Amino acid sequence: MVEIINKNVAGGIAGRRSGNPKGAVIHNDYGAMTPKDYVSWLAKRKANGQLNLGFAQYYINRDQIARIEDTFNKAWHTATNEGNGWFLGYEVTQSFGDVVTDAEFIENENMTFMQVAEDFHFYGLKPNTTTIRLHKQFSSTSCPHRSWELHGWSNSSVQNYFVKKVKEYMNLGKTVDQMIKATNKKVVIIAGSGHIETEGWKTMNNLTVGMTGKSRRLEAFNLIVKVDGKPVNVKGSLHIEDLGDVTNNTNLFGTMGISKRIESVKLNIDAAIEYRVHQQSSGWSKWTKNNQWCGIKGKRKRIEAIQFRVVQ
Ligand SMILES: [Zn+2]
Known part of the structure; x- marks a missing residue:
């Protein structure tokens, strides 16, 4: 579930639009804060008379949607009158560095697309490359820097991706809640x-976890998994050099300080998760379903890395 935070922090400071918006500008915040963090941070900026440094109507990640200005008001998010006046601004938050993984950032984007889809329904807008724009098409900036890297390094490929996703979500419902329910995804x-x-x-x-290309054994690993916001207690077994099959019910697996290689893993995490191992001399294994053994036992071959993916 997503937490909706409606707090009119900006209070119409950039003025009211004289008609309906023409579209959306989807930004990357180049920051680490959650939408909730932004609400208090922007309130401080407002108090210090610093909102002219920039703000958008929305700040969004996979868990929270904060609307800090009404959509009938303007916002200072593109450094141009056209963009600020006629386009709604959406900040996909936590785009900076490694604050979130790519997979998490894509979920932050997806939640943003759902809000754009809801607003497009509301204003009768159609998603296309005229209505869904990038900040860098208005003024000189690297924004949206992370979406840029993830979706093709060009205006057209990033815009086409945004348009395709907003269309998909518009077909799933009129509101973010309906869209979340329709995706039925964990x-x-x-x-x-x-x-x-x-x-x-x-x-x-x-x-x-682990590394490839360095011929180093992975000796232990820990996992922190959340499904729909709830922590998952990962259980499983490892086949370890000299120790054989070792079962574990905590999120920490393996041994340390005794120089033992892991040869095979079986992890019970969630049906939506698959994993594969990178093993000495054979490289990457096939993707393995949840709670199945992965890796070759008894051939004295070290596992060097384990990779996870979400399938649903
Ligand atoms: Zn931007």
Whole structure:
């Protein structure tokens, strides 16, 4: 479920539009804050007379939608009168660095597309490359920097992706709630880290614990998994050098300080999750369903990395 926060922080400071909006500008915030964080941060800016530094109507991630200005009012989000006056601004938040994984950021985008879809229904707008625009089409900026990297590095490919997604969501319902229900998808978040031979603990990257191409064994890993906002207690078994099959009911697996390789893994996380292992001399295995063994036992081959994906 998404938390809707309607707080009119800006209070019409940029003036009222003299008609309906022409479309949407979908931004990346180049920041780390959640929508809730933005509400209080922008309230402080308002109090200090600093909203002229910029604000959009919406701040959105996968869990929260904050509307800080009414959609009939203007916002200062494109550095042009046309964009500020006639286009609604949507900030996809947490785009900066590794604050969230790509998979999480894509969920942040998806929630944003749903809000755009709801507003397009409301204002009778049709999604196309005239109505759905990028900040950099109005003024010189790298925004939307992360969507740019994820969806093709050009105005047309990023816009076409945005348009396609907004269309999809508009077909699912008139409101964000209806769209969420219609997708019937679980929101799956996976994080964690791996303990690697000679390297020590390394944070999960690209949904992968461990590392490839360095001939280092993955000795232990921990997983932090949330499905629809609820923490999942990951259970499973590892086949470990000299120890055989070892079962575990906590989110931490493997051994440390005794130089033992993991040869096979079986993890019971959630039906929406699959995994594969990168193993000595054989490389990446096939994707394996939840709660199935993955990796070759008994051949003295170390697992170097485990990668996860969400399938639904
Ligand atoms: Zn922007």
